[in-house]
Amino acid sequence: MGKIFLAAALIVVVMFATYEKKVVYASEHFRDGTFHNLIETPNKGSGSKFLSIYRILFESGKFSPKETIKAHRINPVYANMNTGDTLQATWLGHASVMLKQGQTKIITDPVFSDRVSPISFLGPARYTDINPIEGVNIGYVDAVIISHNHYDHLDEKAIKALRERVGMFIVPLGVGQYLEKWGVDPLRIIELDWYQSVSMPNMKITATPALHRSGRGYYDTNKTLWASYVIETGGYRVFFSGDSGYMEQFKQIGHEFGPFDLSLMDIGAYNKKWPYSHMTPEQSVQASEDLGSRLVLPIHWGTFTLSEFYWKEPIERFTAAAHEKHLNYAAPEIGLPFTVGGAVPADRWWEKYK
Numbered sequence: 001m002g003k004i005f006l007a008a009a010l011i012v013v014v015m016f017a018t019y020e021k022k023v024v025y026a027s028e029h030f031r032d033g034t035f036h037n038l039i040e041t042p043n044k045g046s047g048s049k050f051l052s053i054y055r056i057l058f059e060s061g062k063f064s065p066k067e068t069i070k071a072h073r074i075n076p077v078y079a080n081m082n083t084g085d086t087l088q089a090t091w092l093g094h095a096s097v098m099l100k101q102g103q104t105k106i107i108t109d110p111v112f113s114d115r116v117s118p119i120s121f122l123g124p125a126r127y128t129d130i131n132p133i134e135g136v137n138i139g140y141v142d143a144v145i146i147s148h149n150h151y152d153h154l155d156e157k158a159i160k161a162l163r164e165r166v167g168m169f170i171v172p173l174g175v176g177q178y179l180e181k182w183g184v185d186p187l188r189i190i191e192l193d194w195y196q197s198v199s200m201p202n203m204k205i206t207a208t209p210a211l212h213r214s215g216r217g218y219y220d221t222n223k224t225l226w227a228s229y230v231i232e233t234g235g236y237r238v239f240f241s242g243d244s245g246y247m248e249q250f251k252q253i254g255h256e257f258g259p260f261d262l263s264l265m266d267i268g269a270y271n272k273k274w275p276y277s278h279m280t281p282e283q284s285v286q287a288s289e290d291l292g293s294r295l296v297l298p299i300h301w302g303t304f305t306l307s308e309f310y311w312k313e314p315i316e317r318f319t320a321a322a323h324e325k326h327l328n329y330a331a332p333e334i335g336l337p338f339t340v341g342g343a344v345p346a347d348r349w350w351e352k353y354k
Contacts, residue, residue, distance in 0.1 A: 147229070328344065
């Protein structure tokens with residue numbers, strides 16, 4: 001009875017956890033009050049919202065690691081050093097990656113909360129013992145890039161912790177309202193539609209399509225845009241998938257912007273119930289090929305339980321498919337930086353955990 005009550009309480013919170021402005025956007029992807037994917041994406045077999053929330057709350061243990069995963073805290077000296085001509089990447093867990101090139105520093109989808117939920121004590125809990133950058137003096141961050149407004153990508157705690165040290169927040173259309181509410185100066189927020197770009201010293205960031213959805217409550221579905229990104233810095237090209245199902249547009253993005261020195265690719269949270277929201281690991285390998293990826297960093301796994309598979313299944317399926325396709329990938333431990341074009345971390349560290 002207690003579990004059912006908690007699940008019901010969370011549903012009530014989710015239903016009303018929305019404060020989006022009523023805005024009409026001058027975008028060809030916005031009509032009838034919501035944003036739309038480039039293809040029709042019906043909601044197939046999503047099942048009961050109550051049942052889904054109940055499983056996330058009370059059955060995630062059978063999909064999660066049996067022990068805490070050790071992450072590596074970022075060294076503040078490294079965080080503030082000049083990397084010269086090299087591009088270096090550090091997976092911070094889930095879809096969060098820190099990119100460093102020369103004196104330029106970029107972070108994607110930072111999440112500091114221990115749970116990705118509208119309620120701080122319920123919902124999917126972090127697997128790792130620490131967040132690699134939380135509480136660390138990482139210095140000035142040139143840009144924080146947000147892919148969409150779901151709780152595991154747009155995190156209030158992270159935005160508030162980083163807001164005074166970030167040059168620009170790059171977000172899809174409509175997402176800026178959350179940052180403003182959390183105290184970010186509107187002059188440091190740039191909202192982009194698909195294929196719009198912003199240029200800053202030593203970098204150019206272009207929002208590109210993704211096959212996904214948005215919403216933080218029951219009544220705000222697709223009221224804000226979602227995006228992938230092309231990041232150009234110091235002569236390097238990086239693709240950040242955000243959350244996306246497989247789509248033919250990966251080939252178009254690869255043709256127009258690729259090849260990519262590094263692609264940050266969503267490999268987790270797939271489910272037969274939402275085929276248009278996330279790729280399977282095998283589809284992520286195919287998408288990486290479509291993009292012309294020279295090196296792939298698999299993301300969106302190993303941090304939170306967000307679907308119904310054992311936690312290490314995504315990386316095992318991804319690496320198997322990547323080997324079959326001869327796709328180069330990096331699989332670092334959370335918090336360990338690596339140099340793009342240098343030695344590739346491929347130690348199967350997840351195998352030491354149950």
